[in-house]
Amino acid sequence: MSITEQQVSDIVNLTIDxxxxxxxxxxRSPPLTLSGEGSTLRVGESLSALGxxxxxxxxxxxxxxxxxxxxxxxxxxxxxxxxxxFDDIVAEPTAGxxxxxxxxxxxxxxxxxxxxxxxxxxxxxxxxxLLIDSNASIADLAAGAQAERKVRLxxxxxxxxxxxxxxxxxxxxxxDHRHKxxxxxxxxxxxxxxxxxxxxxxxxPAVTAATGIDALTHAIEAYLxxxxxxxxxxxxxxxxxxxxxxxxxxxxxxxxQKARSDMALAAYKAGLAFSNAGLGLVHAMSHQIGAxxxxxxxxxxxxxxxxxxxxxxxxxxSELANIARAMGVARDNMTxxxxxxxAIGATAELVKDVGLPDSLAKFDVKPEDLNVLADDAxxxxxxxxxxxxxxxxxxxAIYQACLEKQ
Ligand SMILES: NC(=O)c1ccc[n+]([C@@H]2O[C@H](COP(=O)([O-])OP(=O)(O)OC[C@H]3O[C@@H](n4cnc5c(N)ncnc54)[C@H](O)[C@@H]3O)[C@@H](O)[C@H]2O)c1
Ligand SMILES: [Fe+2]
Numbered sequence: 465m466s467i468t469e470q471q472v473s474d475i476v477n478l479t480i481d482x483x484x485x486x487x488x489x490x491x492r493s494p495p496l497t498l499s500g501e502g503s504t505l506r507v508g509e510s511l512s513a514l515g516x517x518x519x520x521x522x523x524x525x526x527x528x529x530x531x532x533x534x535x536x537x538x539x540x541x542x543x544x545x546x547x548x549x550f551d552d553i554v555a556e557p558t559a560g561x562x563x564x565x566x567x568x569x570x571x572x573x574x575x576x577x578x579x580x581x582x583x584x585x586x587x588x589x590x591x592x593x594l595l596i597d598s599n600a601s602i603a604d605l606a607a608g609a610q611a612e613r614k615v616r617l618x619x620x621x622x623x624x625x626x627x628x629x630x631x632x633x634x635x636x637x638x639x640d641h642r643h644k645x646x647x648x649x650x651x652x653x654x655x656x657x658x659x660x661x662x663x664x665x666x667x668x669p670a671v672t673a674a675t676g677i678d679a680l681t682h683a684i685e686a687y688l689x690x691x692x693x694x695x696x697x698x699x700x701x702x703x704x705x706x707x708x709x710x711x712x713x714x715x716x717x718x719x720x721q722k723a724r725s726d727m728a729l730a731a732y733k734a735g736l737a738f739s740n741a742g743l744g745l746v747h748a749m750s751h752q753i754g755a756x757x758x759x760x761x762x763x764x765x766x767x768x769x770x771x772x773x774x775x776x777x778x779x780x781x782s783e784l785a786n787i788a789r790a791m792g793v794a795r796d797n798m799t800x801x802x803x804x805x806x807a808i809g810a811t812a813e814l815v816k817d818v819g820l821p822d823s824l825a826k827f828d829v830k831p832e833d834l835n836v837l838a839d840d841a842x843x844x845x846x847x848x849x850x851x852x853x854x855x856x857x858x859x860x861a862i863y864q865a866c867l868e869k870q
Contacts, residue, residue, distance in 0.1 A: 489693035491740050492653055494619075494630055499659040499729075504535040504620060508543030510656055511576055514616050519547040520574035522565060522589035524581025525554060527622050532663050533580055536620065548572040553585040555760065558637045559602040559645070566592045576616035579654075580663075582675065583626030583761070586619045587634040590652045593617045594634075602636050606645035613651035622663040624714070624727035625675025625762055627682055627735015629657040637755055644751040646845045653739075659732055661725035669715045672727075673818035674762030676711040679731040680704065680814070681765040684773065685744040686737035687787060688780050689849040696741035699733040704790040706730035708814060715818045742849030746772045748841045749859060756837070757827050766820040770812040771862050777804050779852045784808070823869035831867065834860045 498506050511519065519540055523533055528551035540547050550568050553561070569577065569592050577596075579589025591602065598611035605611060619629035628634070632653040636645050667675070683703035686696050710726035717723070749772070750764035759767075777784055784804035788794035793806040815822055829837075838859035841847065847854065 489740075491693065491695050492632060492650065493736055494654045494657045496655065497630075497657045497659060497732075501660060501662045502535065503658050503660045504663070505539045507536050507578065507618060507620070507656070507658060508539035508541070508545055511540070511545055511616065511618070512543045514576075514655065516545055516576040516616055518572070518574040519545055519576045519578050520569050520572055521547055521549045521551075521578045521580060522585055522592065523549060523551040523553060523579075524585040524622065525551055527581045527585065527663075530666060532622055536578065536580060547578075548574070553581055553588055555582075555584050556637055556754070556758070557584050557588045557591075558639050558641075560639045562588055562591045562595070562602055562636055566595055569596050574615065576618065578618040578620065580620045580622065582621065582623035582671075583628045583635070586621060586626065586628040587636060589619065590617065590628070590634040590654070591636055591647070594649065594651050602645055602647070603638075605647045605649070611649070611651065616656075617654045618656045618658065619654040620658045620660070620663070621728070621731070623667055623671065623675040624661075624664055624724070624731040625678040627679065627731050627738070629654060629659070630732055630735040631739035633739060635751070641755050641758065643840065644755045646751065648845065657732070659728050661721065661728040664724050664728060665719055665721075667718065669718065670819065672718060673711070673715045673820050674760050674766065675731070676707060676714065676727055676762070676818065677766040677769070677815060677820060678762035679727070679734045680707045680711070680811070681746050681769050682734035682738040682743065683707065683730070684769065684787060684811070685746055686734065686741040688776060688783050688851050689738075689741040689744060690851050691849045692741040696737040700737035700741070701786070701790050703730045703734040703737065704787060706733075708791045708810070711814065712817055743846040744772070744850035745775070745841075745847060745852075745854055745859075745862075747846035748844035748850070749837070749862065751844055751846070752837045752840045753824070753827070753829060753863075756833070757829055759827055763820055766815045767822060767824055767866050768862070770808050770815065770822070771865050773808045773811060775854070775858065775862060776850070776852045777808065824863070824866040825868075825870055829863070829867055831864070834863045837863060
């Protein structure tokens with residue numbers, strides 16, 4: 465069978481078009497963000513404009529106790545939006561908790577879900593908003609099942625860390641605490657993100673430190689990601705610049721409004737960066753130890769981050785030198801290698817300064833667990849965008865190094 469001139473031309477054009485598309489990138493973010501002190505007071509009018517009549521608030525138990533839902537409730541009331549509240553969220557949510565939350569949402573029949581709290585509350589809110597009109601389970605979604613969100617979704621963070629308010633990701637733990645499911649879907653991107661740093665003033669120093677280092681890890685992993693693009697790169701760089709300056713102040717003086725709002729913005733930028741560029745080996749490894757030994761997410765990242773930067777340095781020295789510039793530790797008379805080392809050293813120092821551990825020694829991790837942990841890390845979605853190929857032996861060696869530090 466002979467091929468016509470038109471068919472040849474179509475094939476050539478298709479190849480060229482595909483190459484052009486491959487060199488481009490897409491960037492996803494919430495359609496609307498409201499920022500500034502008191503911005504939660506505008507949630508009612510924003511949801512009214514979207515035709516919402518009834519909201520379901522998914523809140524962290526501590527946050528509810530502290531009265532941090534009050535402004536949102538007043539705003540909903542003023543806009544004539546009725547609401548019910550599920551405020552049973554505790555740190556690091558499980559599939560069982562998501563199911564309980566979904567059952568309550570089903571009973572109340574809301575057309576919007578509002579998450580208020582740290583990443584744990586926001587991720588639960590995102591998961592139930594996606595699952596309410598689907599028969600899929602969390603495990604199904606993690607295995608690639610598709611679900612379409614039909615209710616509106618609002619995310620109001622009360623910690624400056626996960627950036628979940630601007631990511632298309634939810635992280636939910638298996639009930640037996642052996643595994644964290646990382647689910648990614650365009651339907652998980654909130655319709656509205658509200659950034660009110662005032663809600664973060666009372667976060668205790670240890671949580672401020674852990675969540676802040678989580679944000680720094682997002683920014684650094686996104687900056688080094690093999691799928692980075694010019695926008696994610698700019699967001700990640702700016703986030704690193706802000707965190708190294710604002711985090712020590714937010715930890716040491718939690719009532720400093722400027723430090724709190726800088727951290728809120730830095731976590732938001734890091735969230736946008738990694739949601740669009742992906743993460744890396746730190747997260748692939750920290751999900752495993754976080755789940756099995758119940759190490760808070762930010763603490764697990766803090767322990768692993770300098771070691772993984774050191775491992776990745778072989779393939780991204782110039783990017784690490786740029787990170788040293790963002791951190792203010794690069795000098796003109798340094799070689800690129802020295803600048804990369806300065807970035808790793810400054811990261812380790814920051815972890816120490818804000819009082820987080822740099823070792824796995826005091827946790828219940830046993831040397832005989834390391835092979836299983838490494839195999840699970842190899843299967844984690846976050847590994848896909850790590851700049852350096854990591855083998856099982858490499859991962860075991862990194863865990864081992866963290867375990868041997870005293
Ligand atoms: N969806 C994403 O993109 C994403 C990214 C990274 C991590 N995560 C996940 O997010 C979860 C961690 O979230 P997190 O680090 O924000 O912690 P968290 O939500 O578990 O909260 C940590 C602690 O801080 C308390 N808290 C929250 N806000 C407070 C406030 N304003 N004042 C006083 N106490 C407050 C909580 O009650 C809790 O005890 C993990 O499950 C992690 O895997 C999700
Ligand atoms: Fe994280």
